[in-house]
Amino acid sequence: MKRRDFIQLSGMGLGAMMGASIPVLGNMVPVEHLLEPGADIATKKRLADIALNATKSRGATYTDVRIGRYLQQFIFTRETKVQNIANAESYGVGIRVIANGTWGFAATSDVTPDGIAKCAETAVAIAKANAKIQKEPVILAPQKGVGEVTWKTPIVKNAFEIPVQEKIDLLMKVNSEAMKNGAGFVTSNLFFVNEQKYFASSDGSYIDQDVHRIWPTFTVTAVDKAAGKFKTRDAISSPMGMGYEYLDGLASEKISAPNGLIGYRNSYDMVEDAIMASKQAQQKLTAKTVPAGKYDLVLDPNHLGLTIHESVGHPTELDRVLGYEANYAGTSFATLDKWKTKSFNYGSKQVNIVADKTQPYTLGTVGFDDEGVPCKEWDLIKDGILVNYQATRDQVNILGENASHGCCYADNWNSVQFQRMPNVSLRPGKEKLSVFDMIKGVEKGIYIIGRGSYSIDQQRYNFQFGGQLFYEIKNGEIVGMLDDVAYQSNTQEFWNSCVQICDKDDYRTFGSFFDGKGQPSQVSAVSHGSATTRFNGVNVINTGRKI
Template identity: 65%
Template sequence: MRRRDFMALGGIGLGSLLLPGGIGRAIAAEELVSTLDPAVKKRLADVGLQAARDGGAGYCDVRIGRYLRQYVMTRETQVENVVNEESTGVGIRVLADGAWGFAATNALDPDSVAAAARQAVGIAKANARIQATPVQLAPVAGVGEVAWRTPIARNGMAVPVEDKVALLLDVNAAAIAAGADFVGSRLFLVNEQKYFASTDGSYIDQDVHRIWAPFTVTAIDKVSGKFRTRDGLSAPMGLGYEYLTPDPAQRFDLPGGVVAYGRAYDMREDAVAAARQAREKLRAPSVQPGRYDLVLDPSNLFLTIHENVGHPLELDRVLGYEANYAGTSFATLDKRDAGYRWGSEIVNFVADKTQPGSLGAVGYDDEGVRCKQWDLVKDGILVDYQATRDQAHLLGKAESDGCSYADAWSSVQFQRMPNVSLSPGRSPLTVREMIAGVERGLYIHGRGSYSIDQQRYNAQFGGQLYYEIRDGEIAGMVEDAAYQIRTPEFWNACSAICDARDYRLGGSFFDGKGQPGQASAVSHGAATARFDGINVINTARSL
């Protein structure tokens, strides 16, 4: 499945396949707040570790996962679906004779866990017979028994379903009252209860929470039959239900009358604005193609960062391991060694799995490596990639970057994108001040359609809202725009970035990769940024 398909899903069945944890069993909503006893998990993990050692494994890790998901889906005055799911089991990875082996079981008893460990060892030894180069693992010091939890104020799973339905139906009613003809709103909650144990001496218990509240508003011109939509401008977040409690301190009033949100989201206010803006889009003129200076809001820029920075700097992609499914990367290793200029001197990209509120934030990755922050692009120069324990030596590193992830207990962990973010500008600069310096430009909000080549070099991105800038002023809304870029040319055209006061997170609630496919969630932070002389095309069928 393509990532872009997610927003178009009309039913929850296919959505279950795309979200971390795969398909689970239906459970009562009350069960979503329950947990497994860490002592029980440790005893099961020790059984697996010992069985792997007895079978001849030099290394073993055991992941006991309980993946909980709740989806609430509405349209206008109707509830379309409410789903509560659980998927629980044990995944065991071993290194024997220089090769990996993996096996999993959904039975939480000692005999089943031991059998899975023995099966993983057998697979590793079979792989070793045909593997030319043995796996090299970067060292990791065991941390003993530790725990980490997403710092949430309110567990969304504990909020009654009736309250969630009431919120979404109120959002729908407000949008209809403000001029929408149709509106669909949804709420997605994910809780990953992950226990990791390894022969390195780690027993890590983590409780990870994520939330997303997307909607789509549609306005129709009943005379012409023309219609326009506007999706919500919020970001999925690594937060609890407190994210849906409006907070004036987390509200951003932007030029053009657009409102953005930080770590607290007023879904109702955004839906009302969406209805009005969808109506305005019906009247907006089609953009004139040509060269524009772009002012990109973080709600739009995050996807460009994801596709044109995050993906091409995944080391397995760079090395061609993903070529069959997801493509390769133009950012080959020789470019790092040559000091390749990725962007202008103000462009700095940081990989980070620790930022509070982000989708990728955890204490430890799925190899038991403590998460950290590191530079990918420094002052415009490519300096690093993303690596796991068995990739670190390929970059001359002595340790992993801590970016290993599996989307379920039944999936083997591998290198996944951490949060990748554009650092805010170092000099004071507001969005209004940035726009004041633009003679002919477009101010773009929200995620739209996109297209990108297999090496992440050539791309095209749309948006939700486009405002024309003339002589430093917002001149009104336009429609049917998309910007075309080549990755290094685009980031070298970055001439200004707003300061940290404007820094916000965007994100993808699922990012597909691997065969069999897995989905992960990742955030991308940025402040509003300016890009000079970018080619803009008209995407309408006719002018």
């Protein structure tokens, strides 16, 4: 076996070991290759025009071309050792057309004039073959071409330019400090992604985008050998649409929280969090088990983001509502008949949830989606009422709208683009309210921080969520740590129990770096913002109870 093949297979194997949601896309390359410039804009425009002309001459009424170079660097460590470093590149062209009222798609890694012309011919041939069984023609919302434009994630430091040794040194320090402060085991990882995407369409758009994302994370484990117990605490970090400045303190911004906890916004001190995590994992070993019952919950943004993702983000995807995702991931309780009434109480009047692909530093933010639509913000839930969904150019006509929401995405040049979740966030409260003030008003409650295990049904309605850290609240004060906590509810009941939201000074984001959807499966990255939020009278169960 050649060394390159071994590295590629071992990288993929580790990705599988870490979970199927961590894909290494493309070919393994030397690290210095990640900094080599790709094709210039003039070359990409010339190649795109070859595809546009070839599909038009063969009867396509619409064409879009995506020339993509996708770069990844993933670093995995455990205690004193580097387990793996994966440097990957994927480069090619995807061509999507409408011919005879039907979609067709083809892709190629042969990025030459001849290779692109053949790919274009194939895309049209597939569309015409599909048209024989198409029942209704595709209806695209109009989209005016934007001409030649560029957009780039506003990074300060390109993570790929930072030497690998510097990144390893950071992870080794994270691991060392965690072990010094009581961790029995620790794993730490860095994920960096750069999407260099060129989009051209028969509408007259030529869009060049350079998208960067970063995710630092770890898990520490504390062990009580005498009792035969162990407890873990994951990083309280959020993946971001930023460069390496997220880790070097240039954008340092911390938010104080009760019990000496720290929230991070637009910056992250990985070493500081690892030290705190080790101490908290040890505290969890002796934490009191929770008595089951009804509690008022105070949910930190790093926790609430996942609940937003699962109970609001997914059920408002229009393709899921229409049943297109039923085979893979289920449908949605938020059906069209509920939306049509304009009075369906998804949540209380405090609940205002927006879809937004323009918010700075977030994972889903780009200038244009993968259909060339300028990105924007729009309401999903307004004053508690379901008012809209997430839709693409070929879906919005179902809603009676004539403009796409700009939430179309493909995870690679060889993947066909389709509706993917934009950033979905809960607006902060308008009145001045800190976490400390919120807790003062709680008589019997639990303050929950961090993402834990969860489950939710196929309609995104009945659910159960855990977390990383749980603190008991009595008569307005935190009195100690709890363990074995999970809360159960259904989506409508839960969001209608929302009574308070902290103001914009507490607003932070949570993120999902590898969110899966579709068949064949694709991944996307999406953020969810919120301030700390209070929900009254939620059912809490004890997950450690023996049955």
